[in-house]
Amino acid sequence: MYSESDLQAAVDAKVLTPEAAMAFRSHIASVRSAPAADEESFRLITGFNDIFVSIAAIILLMAVGWIGASIHPALGGAFVAGSAWFLAEYFTRKRRMALPSIVLVLAFSGGVFATMVGFLFEHGEAIFGQHLGHTLGAILFGTIALVTAAATWAHWKRFMVPITVAAGTAALAATAVALVLSITGMPEQPDALVMSLVLTAGIGVFALAMWWDRSDRVRQTRRSDVAFWLHLLAAPMIAHPIFHLLGVTEGNDIGSGAAVMVVAIYVLFGLIALAIDRRALLVSALAYVLFALTQLFREFGAVELNVALTAFVIGSALLLLSAFWQNARAVVVGMLPDNLANQLPATTRVAQA
Secondary structure, three states: OOOHHHHHHHHHOOOOOHHHHHHHHHHHHHHHOOOHHHHOOOOOOOOHHHHHHHHHHHHHHHHHHHHHHHHOHHHHHHHHHHHHHHHHHHHOOOOOOHHHHHHHHHHHHHHHHHHHHHHHHHHHHHHHOOOOOHHHHHHHHHHHHHHHHHHHHHHHHHHOOHHHHHHHHHHHHHHHHHHHHHHHOOOOOOHHHHHHHHHHHHHHHHHHHHHHHHOOOOOOOHHHHHHHHHHHHHHHHHHHHHHHHOOHHHOOOOOHHHHHHHHHHHHHHHHHHHHHOOOHHHHHOHHHHHHHHHHHHHHOOOOOOHHHHHHHHHHHHHHHHHHOHHHHHHHHHHOOOHHHHOOOOOOHHHHHO
16 A cells, blocks of 8 residues: 555655656545545555564564563563664665654654653652652653653654654653643642643644645655644644543533533534545544434333434434545535635646546
């Protein structure tokens, strides 16, 4: 499988002419009845060898982590991070394998984070005393997240794997949340404050994703892949806090008013997804709208078939939306002001041109 960034790289290397690449894109768009920009293409695997190498890498990383942790808690993460970087020198930098690169990025970031957590677990009491307190704990967590973000940035500069930006952004978001908590202190009921901070951070990640998207409106470079992972990170950070604050995540039955509000928010997410040509928000909020519709059908008396009716309605709606995505998106974008529409990913007509 070749991504748009691979095709553009072939043009940059003069393996393909720009005309040949555009003709290929037009041919694929005509076959699929959709331009490549609307497909949200990203390279996950290039072949079964990606899966094979990923499994082998995971086994090796688990082994070195186990060996390191048996020596010292901090060495488990350090061994994983070092091994992931070493493996990336070949499988990412030379072989450009997609899935192993993703696995190695996550292993490296997690290893750096686990190294500092392991050191704190082993020596934290001797350094800071038995009781850290909420403020000091938040500062330490923010510092660990910030160092992880810096290490992830170094990994990005070396290997340029698109998911790396999302991993580093997640670490920066955690740093910001921890910093605010260290300043404000932890209230007696911290859920509302934490969720509000996560929501704010999610909106910031979403804005960053749109910045990357705006720089490649026809989605033909690596920047579009970076935006994809950022949208995938931002979506749960936005959806989960909103529905948590509405009481949907508590597991109890919600009233019909709250259920209608959940459905209305999901419709709003759908309009945003159409405008920005990204489906992550719809996927992240899917479980909540399924729960809300189930409650609505139960309120109207369809107790025995409420789950089946919910699945039928949502499944049909999403399939119809997928089938007519380009048409629906053209309508939504057409209603926006021109100065805003020109900042969004290209519509069908522009992408095919």
